[in-house]
Amino acid sequence: MTTADYLIKGASLPDGTKADISIANGLIASVGSGFKGDALTVIDAKDCVVLPGLVDLHTHLREPGREDAETVLSGSSAGVKGGFTAVSAMANTSPVADTAGVVEQVYRLGQEAGLLDVFPIGAVTQGLRGEALSEIGAMADSVARVRVFSDDGNCVSDPLVMRRALEYIKKFGGVIAQHAQDPRMTMGSQMNEGEISARLGLKGWPAVAEEAIIARDVLLADHVKSRLHICHLTTAGGVEIIRWAKARGIDVTAEVTPHHLLLTDDLASSYDPVYKVNPPLRTEADVHALREALADGTIDIVATDHAPHPTESKECEWQEAAFGMLGLETALSIVQKTMVDTGLLNWIQVAERMSIAPARIGGYENHGQPLIVGSVANLVVINPSQKWTVDRDLVLSKSSNTPYHGHELPGVITHTFFKGKAIFSNGTVSSNGGK
Amino acid sequence: MKHLLSIADLNKSEAISILDTATELARVSDGAVKKLPTLRGRTIVNLFAEDSTRTRISFEAAAKRLSADVINFSAKGSSLSKGESLKDTAMTLQAMGADAVVIRHPASGAAQRLADSEWMSGSVVNAGDGTHEHPSQALLDAFTIRKHLGMGGSDLAGLSIAIVGDILHSRVARSNVLLLSMLGAKVTLVAPPTLLPVGIQNWPVTVSYDFDAVIPHVDVVMMLRVQQERMSDLFFPNAREYSRYFGLNGERMASMKSGAIVMHPGPMNRGLEISAEVADSARSVITEQVTNGVSVRMAILYVLLAGGALEVGSN
Amino acid sequence: MSVALSAQDITRALTRISHEILEKNQGSTNIVLLGIPTRGAHIATRISSIIASIEGTEVPTGTLDITLFRDDLRMRPPRAIMPTKIPTSGIEGKDVILVDDVLFSGRTIRAALDALGEIGRPRTVQLAALVDRGHRELPIKADFIGKNLPTSKNQSVKVFLSEIDGRDEVTIEEEAE
Numbered sequence: 001m002t003t004a005d006y007l008i009k010g011a012s013l014p015d016g017t018k019a020d021i022s023i024a025n026g027l028i029a030s031v032g033s034g035f036k037g038d039a040l041t042v043i044d045a046k047d048c049v050v051l052p053g054l055v056d057l058h059t060h061l062r063e064p065g066r067e068d069a070e071t072v073l074s075g076s077s078a079g080v081k082g083g084f085t086a087v088s089a090m091a092n093t094s095p096v097a098d099t100a101g102v103v104e105q106v107y108r109l110g111q112e113a114g115l116l117d118v119f120p121i122g123a124v125t126q127g128l129r130g131e132a133l134s135e136i137g138a139m140a141d142s143v144a145r146v147r148v149f150s151d152d153g154n155c156v157s158d159p160l161v162m163r164r165a166l167e168y169i170k171k172f173g174g175v176i177a178q179h180a181q182d183p184r185m186t187m188g189s190q191m192n193e194g195e196i197s198a199r200l201g202l203k204g205w206p207a208v209a210e211e212a213i214i215a216r217d218v219l220l221a222d223h224v225k226s227r228l229h230i231c232h233l234t235t236a237g238g239v240e241i242i243r244w245a246k247a248r249g250i251d252v253t254a255e256v257t258p259h260h261l262l263l264t265d266d267l268a269s270s271y272d273p274v275y276k277v278n279p280p281l282r283t284e285a286d287v288h289a290l291r292e293a294l295a296d297g298t299i300d301i302v303a304t305d306h307a308p309h310p311t312e313s314k315e316c317e318w319q320e321a322a323f324g325m326l327g328l329e330t331a332l333s334i335v336q337k338t339m340v341d342t343g344l345l346n347w348i349q350v351a352e353r354m355s356i357a358p359a360r361i362g363g364y365e366n367h368g369q370p371l372i373v374g375s376v377a378n379l380v381v382i383n384p385s386q387k388w389t390v391d392r393d394l395v396l397s398k399s400s401n402t403p404y405h406g407h408e409l410p411g412v413i414t415h416t417f418f419k420g421k422a423i424f425s426n427g428t429v430s431s432n433g434g435k
Numbered sequence: 436m437k438h439l440l441s442i443a444d445l446n447k448s449e450a451i452s453i454l455d456t457a458t459e460l461a462r463v464s465d466g467a468v469k470k471l472p473t474l475r476g477r478t479i480v481n482l483f484a485e486d487s488t489r490t491r492i493s494f495e496a497a498a499k500r501l502s503a504d505v506i507n508f509s510a511k512g513s514s515l516s517k518g519e520s521l522k523d524t525a526m527t528l529q530a531m532g533a534d535a536v537v538i539r540h541p542a543s544g545a546a547q548r549l550a551d552s553e554w555m556s557g558s559v560v561n562a563g564d565g566t567h568e569h570p571s572q573a574l575l576d577a578f579t580i581r582k583h584l585g586m587g588g589s590d591l592a593g594l595s596i597a598i599v600g601d602i603l604h605s606r607v608a609r610s611n612v613l614l615l616s617m618l619g620a621k622v623t624l625v626a627p628p629t630l631l632p633v634g635i636q637n638w639p640v641t642v643s644y645d646f647d648a649v650i651p652h653v654d655v656v657m658m659l660r661v662q663q664e665r666m667s668d669l670f671f672p673n674a675r676e677y678s679r680y681f682g683l684n685g686e687r688m689a690s691m692k693s694g695a696i697v698m699h700p701g702p703m704n705r706g707l708e709i710s711a712e713v714a715d716s717a718r719s720v721i722t723e724q725v726t727n728g729v730s731v732r733m734a735i736l737y738v739l740l741a742g743g744a745l746e747v748g749s750n
Numbered sequence: 751m752s753v754a755l756s757a758q759d760i761t762r763a764l765t766r767i768s769h770e771i772l773e774k775n776q777g778s779t780n781i782v783l784l785g786i787p788t789r790g791a792h793i794a795t796r797i798s799s800i801i802a803s804i805e806g807t808e809v810p811t812g813t814l815d816i817t818l819f820r821d822d823l824r825m826r827p828p829r830a831i832m833p834t835k836i837p838t839s840g841i842e843g844k845d846v847i848l849v850d851d852v853l854f855s856g857r858t859i860r861a862a863l864d865a866l867g868e869i870g871r872p873r874t875v876q877l878a879a880l881v882d883r884g885h886r887e888l889p890i891k892a893d894f895i896g897k898n899l900p901t902s903k904n905q906s907v908k909v910f911l912s913e914i915d916g917r918d919e920v921t922i923e924e925e926a927e
Contacts (some may be wrong), residue, residue: 190543198632201543201567201609206633270551271544315522317542319565452830459831463818472864473818501818737818742828 007039010046014347026420053085053378055358058303065094070308072109078397080424082328083380091123092153098123098134100142107144122146147363150177166226177229185209192265207235218245230254236289255303258334273321295344308399326402333409377420386412442613457734474503497732525554543567573610575731592619599625600659684710757918763896768800783811787832794849810837819861846872851909853879856890
């Protein structure tokens with residue numbers, strides 16, 4: 001008879017069955033009602049759902065370069081508070097993550113923080129300039145084992161560069177995550193181009209600038225038989241193209257952010273830059289199409305595009321402000337609100353889209369594992385019947401640019417287990433982390 | 436009413452009341468009275484983060500005729516050109532005790548940011564924000580139209596007005612579309628398709644690409660300034676072609692209705708969107724727009740500032 | 751509420767004021783009547799026609815809106831500006847009779863004197879009021895009064911005129927808290 005580190009009692013598994021889950025030695029030791037023995041910590045989870053730890057394929061941790069906005073440590077804290085056990089650090093840092101040296105540094109910082117796994121994403125091109133390929137192979141072979149490459153923030157707009165990148169990553173089974181934005185069509189763009197931008201006199205970011213790149217890239221991926229991932233899809237038209245590409249058997253996956261599942265471009269009417277994000281908030285019809293696509297699997301995953309910015313980058317005129325909003329700490333609640341509470345997804349599908357599929361796309365082996373004996377105990381416990389109110393002054397991110405300040409959201413995360421340890425527990429991050 | 440940020444802040448009766456107030460103020464200041472004590476002791480700051488001599492002078496004259504103290508805070512040579520944030524500027528103005536800030540700014544929404552923030556407590560008057568709105572210009576345009584063609588009514592019902600040119604980048608057009616249609620006028624936008632915003636299907640206007648077809652049917656032709664740099668952004672091939680289709684020259688003017696007037700918010704590009712012959716013709720009310728600007732801005736400052744805070748009460 | 755002046759009382763008072771104006775100014779030749787909108791303007795018009803019926807000549811009559819000259823603007827919600835119409839004869843060297851409905855604190859009249867000062871330099875400025883209810887806050891006194899109405903400060907005096915209110919009457923009401 002063994003002693004478990006934790007016993008999660010009476011929780012619902014994603015499929016709705018009730019089970020006790022015990023955790024020992026970093027692994028799930030038992031699942032079901034058969035646990036006999038002692039546990040050091042017993043957690044009463046009778047109103048809660050247990051999911052595999054969430055995996056974010058699109059996170060900006062800002063370190064190195066903008067440690068005033070976020071660090072690997074503060075972003076990790078925000079992540080575990082939001083139920084994540086793995087995040088993918090985007091390459092647009094300073095210096096850019098375009099060499100083995102930088103990705104190894106970010107990876108090591110993640111390990112030192114020890115709150116969750118930080119998987120660096122490598123830049124596709126040197127300096128994100130879209131011209132010459134970065135040292136993709138060296139990053140793949142480094143200790144960080146980079147598999148996802150992206151110039152996020154910038155689009156790999158040159159079709160030849162994109163083709164070569166897609167071809168090159170086949171060597172080690174990588175994937176190019178494209179930020180789909182035609183740069184010429186969006187010079188100086190501030191928000192979705194449409195009725196609201198016409199009224200507000202803000203330069204429009206047309207849907208076609210996103211859709212044209214998606215269409216080109218699925219054709220390229222088909223031609224070279226490589227793997228393409230489309231970042232933060234925002235338009236109904238983009239959904240149609242992905243649906244078409246998947247029907248043709250093209251190896252493409254797509255993500256949607258929580259904010260694009262909820263917020264719309266009319267929020268720009270306040271000129272409050274907390275709603276300024278790239279790609280921009282779109283229309284009600286787009287939100288509807290994105291939710292449907294996430295429900296039917298056309299869109300594979302939810303990714304946060306967590307984009308911290310210091311106060312001065314948002315406390316200014318709209319056109320001067322930085323693009324981006326926080327996402328890690330609210331992602332699961334927004335997904336519950338927009339997808340679960342509306343009946344579009346069940347918890348099995350939430351686990352698929354927020355943990356299993358992103359882990360598969362990123363090649364993160366210890367994540368998104370089934371809740372069975374022997375799996376790595378990366379878990380999140382959420383009470384879907386409780387509500388909480390977002391307070392930008394209480395976020396664990398170093399920045400406070402959440403668009404949900406003052407919103408009451410469903411779903412309180414009570415625990416996040418990383419490698420068998422309750423790193424986040426009832427509102428606090430364990431002592432080897434923290435702000 | 437505390438701020439004037441957009442014509443959308445006004446309902447029809449408030450807009451008419453500003454025009455009526457301007458009418459009385461014009462009568463008072465056309466007569467013997469040059470200076471009124473109405474805003475004595477009030478401080479109005481002209482915060483011009485973008486050059487606009489004519490608008491600044493107009494607001495300054497309006498404030499001074501009402502005896503307000505005026506502080507000019509312009510882009511050149513001030514902290515604004517040294518990268519000071521809008522927030523810091525606003526907090527400085529608050530510390531100086533500004534009762535109102537008249538703001539001209541290259542960023543759309545800057546006036547609203549100032550008004551909605553907790554950086555300062557005074558009234559905010561939008562004197563042109565980016566490509567968003569320029570409500571005082573629309574009010575002076577409506578005032579000028581009413582004076583010439585108003586047929587004694589308080590609104591502009593029954594009038595047809597064409598706004599011609601770069602609608603996409605024009606704050607004057609956005610404010611005028613809202614105001615002139617609210618006052619009952621039928622508004623037609625005339626522009627090359629490249630210079631019309633996407634997303635205007637629900638605007639209370641009709642759209643035409645054919646100036647010649649529109650011009651004989653309207654009472655007012657309002658020309659907008661076209662900036663030369665639009666050519667490099669591919670909005671039209673060159674100035675000559677723009678003028679040929681959308682410029683107002685003597686020949687086009689000849690097909691206007693009798694009594695119809697020509698307006699322009701200035702500054703004009705003579706030879707591009709308007710010919711000298713038209714600008715200096717009897718139909719042109721362009722210099723009168725400038726004169727009326729002072730009365731209308733006096734009325735705006737009066738409406739925003741003369742009344743006290745309501746909590747003081749009338750007893 | 752109590753009625754302080756009936757329609758008949760008002761007519762009698764205005765007739766008497768008209769006679770007093772003529773008497774004091776030795777006729778109507780140098781007089782200009784300026785009513786303070788809204789009700790003062792109507793009273794000025796009535797006095798003007800009474801004088802015309804007595805003297806057989808028209809007296810130049812206009813209106814003087816004093817809103818822009820008030821010193822209590824900040825204590826009230828914004829008010830609409832009423833028309834100012836100075837007769838073509840002007841006021842320079844004239845005997846200007848200001849006409850108002852109720853004389854109370856005197857602040858309206860102070861503002862009117864300021865407004866007049868911007869327009870020109872009359873020979874004299876005189877004041878006619880239908881009702882004087884006391885409680886002056888400034889050293890101002892009427893030359894011609896229809897009726898002195900002793901009131902307390904929490905009462906309000908209301909003047910109704912047939913031109914705009916459908917009847918002639920002056921009432922005193924206790925003000926609601």
